[in-house]
Amino acid sequence: MSAPLRAATVAVGQELPPLVKGPVTKDHLKAYAAASGDPNPMHTDEDFARNAGYKGVFAHGMLSMGWLGQFLVQAGGPGAIRRFRTRFVKLTWPGETITCRGRVTAVRDEGGVRVADCEIWTENEEGERKLVGTAVLALS
Amino acid sequence: MPSKDMIGRVLSTGSATVSAEHVAAFARALGDENPLYLDPAAARRGPFGTIVAPPTYPIAFMVEALSGGASAFSELGLNFMTLIHGEQEFEYERPIRAGETLTLTGRISDVYEKHGSSGTMDFVVLETEATDAEGKRVFFSRNTLISRRL
Numbered sequence: 001m002s003a004p005l006r007a008a009t010v011a012v013g014q015e016l017p018p019l020v021k022g023p024v025t026k027d028h029l030k031a032y033a034a035a036s037g038d039p040n041p042m043h044t045d046e047d048f049a050r051n052a053g054y055k056g057v058f059a060h061g062m063l064s065m066g067w068l069g070q071f072l073v074q075a076g077g078p079g080a081i082r083r084f085r086t087r088f089v090k091l092t093w094p095g096e097t098i099t100c101r102g103r104v105t106a107v108r109d110e111g112g113v114r115v116a117d118c119e120i121w122t123e124n125e126e127g128e129r130k131l132v133g134t135a136v137l138a139l140s
Numbered sequence: 141m142p143s144k145d146m147i148g149r150v151l152s153t154g155s156a157t158v159s160a161e162h163v164a165a166f167a168r169a170l171g172d173e174n175p176l177y178l179d180p181a182a183a184r185r186g187p188f189g190t191i192v193a194p195p196t197y198p199i200a201f202m203v204e205a206l207s208g209g210a211s212a213f214s215e216l217g218l219n220f221m222t223l224i225h226g227e228q229e230f231e232y233e234r235p236i237r238a239g240e241t242l243t244l245t246g247r248i249s250d251v252y253e254k255h256g257s258s259g260t261m262d263f264v265v266l267e268t269e270a271t272d273a274e275g276k277r278v279f280f281s282r283n284t285l286i287s288r289r290l
Binding site for chain 2: 021028031032034035036037039052061062063065066067069070072073078079081082083084086087088107
């Protein structure tokens with residue numbers, strides 16, 4: 001079982017504790033649209049999404065990035081994230097169960113604080129990566 | 141189409157006060173039940189002494205605070221029918237606290253295009269900086285938007 005990262009013990013290659021979210025529902029997308037103020041009907045209106053050439057509505061990229069944020073707080077503690085970046089590579093669809101994963105790629109000191117560089121991503125049940133990115137966590 | 145002349149231009153500015161209710165609604169929409177976001181009593185006993193926001197909350201706060209941004213946004217020249225969010229990056233100096241007022245400045249940091257098999261893709265990079273009442277930076281956001289030119 002992978003444990004949260006600690007300054008004293010963090011090591012390159014260490015896995016961050018995974019976080020499983022979903023299965024994604026259309027109600028999740030409606031709730032996220034309302035709370036985030038994102039008016040794009042692509043995520044809430046089936047007809048609109050089909051007319052735009054998709055098989056249906058799909059999740060906001062920022063919903064998945066929000067899950068990665070939760071995953072990083074779980075791994076490093078509240079306030080640990082210094083930088084956090086993702087690319088939106090593949091779409092996330094209703095019905096998919098998404099797992100947030102990551103591992104430590106470097107450990108160094110930044111301004112007198114031990115930090116861990118991490119590669120992070122979300123993936124579905126088949127291991128298809130949806131969001132890929134990096135994060136810098138300041139550890140205590 | 142977006143123009144390189146827009147690089148460096150301030151797109152919009154604004155300020156807003158972080159509402160604990162909005163933070164809680166945002167956290168719940170992520171399915172993130174961390175008491176630091178939801179429970180004032182637990183947050184008071186926690187490391188920040190008050191309710192704080194989840195890491196990606198700035199994206200929702202920017203919608204609130206940059207209210208003049210919608211019209212400016214339409215001036216970018218992106219094709220909204222094919223608009224996608226390509227990349228997102230945040231830098232944090234400290235967590236955002238409920239009840240504080242932040243001032244945001246959004247500017248266009250880059251405009252470029254790429255040519256591929258599906259045509260010309262326009263890229264616009266927006267950078268938004270948030271400062272607190274003392275003028276200190278709280279967070280920074282870099283948002284890469286992509287649209288296919290029709």
